[in-house]
Amino acid sequence: MSNLVVAMTGASGSAYALRLLEVLVASGRTVHLTISPAAVEVLKQELSLTVDLNNFDPQQLLPTEEQIAHDSKLKMLQPSGDVGYAASSIFSESEVMTGKIVYHHYRNFSSGIASGSFLTEGMVICPCSMGTLASVANGQSQNLIHRAADVHLKERRKLVVVPRETPLSVIALDNMKRLAEAGATILPAMPGFYHAPQTIHDLIDFIVARICDQLGVKNELMKRWGSKPQA
Numbered sequence: 001m002s003n004l005v006v007a008m009t010g011a012s013g014s015a016y017a018l019r020l021l022e023v024l025v026a027s028g029r030t031v032h033l034t035i036s037p038a039a040v041e042v043l044k045q046e047l048s049l050t051v052d053l054n055n056f057d058p059q060q061l062l063p064t065e066e067q068i069a070h071d072s073k074l075k076m077l078q079p080s081g082d083v084g085y086a087a088s089s090i091f092s093e094s095e096v097m098t099g100k101i102v103y104h105h106y107r108n109f110s111s112g113i114a115s116g117s118f119l120t121e122g123m124v125i126c127p128c129s130m131g132t133l134a135s136v137a138n139g140q141s142q143n144l145i146h147r148a149a150d151v152h153l154k155e156r157r158k159l160v161v162v163p164r165e166t167p168l169s170v171i172a173l174d175n176m177k178r179l180a181e182a183g184a185t186i187l188p189a190m191p192g193f194y195h196a197p198q199t200i201h202d203l204i205d206f207i208v209a210r211i212c213d214q215l216g217v218k219n220e221l222m223k224r225w226g227s228k229p230q231a
Contacts, residue, residue: 003120004029004215005113005152007145010038011127013164013189014046015200018061019208020126025099027217032113032120033058034104034144038129048073058101106143113148122158122215123148127189130165130172137175137182153182160214162207164189185214195223 004024008017017039024031035053043049043061048071051060068074104111112118125132125145132145141147152159161184165172176186187210191203202222209221 002029005032005120005123005148007125008035008039009129009132010036010042011129011164013127014043015204016207017126019204029099031101033101034106036106056103108144116151116155123152124160124211126162127164128161133175137178159184160187162187162189
């Protein structure tokens, strides 16, 4: 199973990260996950999820069907027309695989992902706060998230940054430009509407699909422009 790094930081849009985790695990990837304390606060505010960074369990992030059914905040994650939050809503049944999540504490600089000798196929910061954006753009490796991103830049590996902020200051725009020049892909959480979304879940999937495209993860999350309608 190929290694991918996912970092969650304190910007709004935690639903994007949760859906991304589900998709990557269902595609058979090994996801090396690290989470900032600010991301924990956003998860609580936006999705009523409690995450303990010192005693982490993946089930704290991937809600069950029962949790979704009883929490209005989580219902935005429900695939339209489907029952439950099953991985089979992502791929055809024959393509669903089981990967795994490997957790790394954001203060653990002894983690493998802190070194360029640890091979990965890419990293995503989703969602990416402006503080994290600034730290990575200026090479300030103050935590494992910053360091792992710096590693991907120096090793010329794929780094996808998913900022979620509006409006954008000149400082933020300069930092995005700097990261793009260093080799990162700037993929703002700006869902399109040409695929005729019917639910919030459809908008979430649009962004997650574009992230997966950057990582080379095949998916059927959205109707693509120019695709022929099914008979």
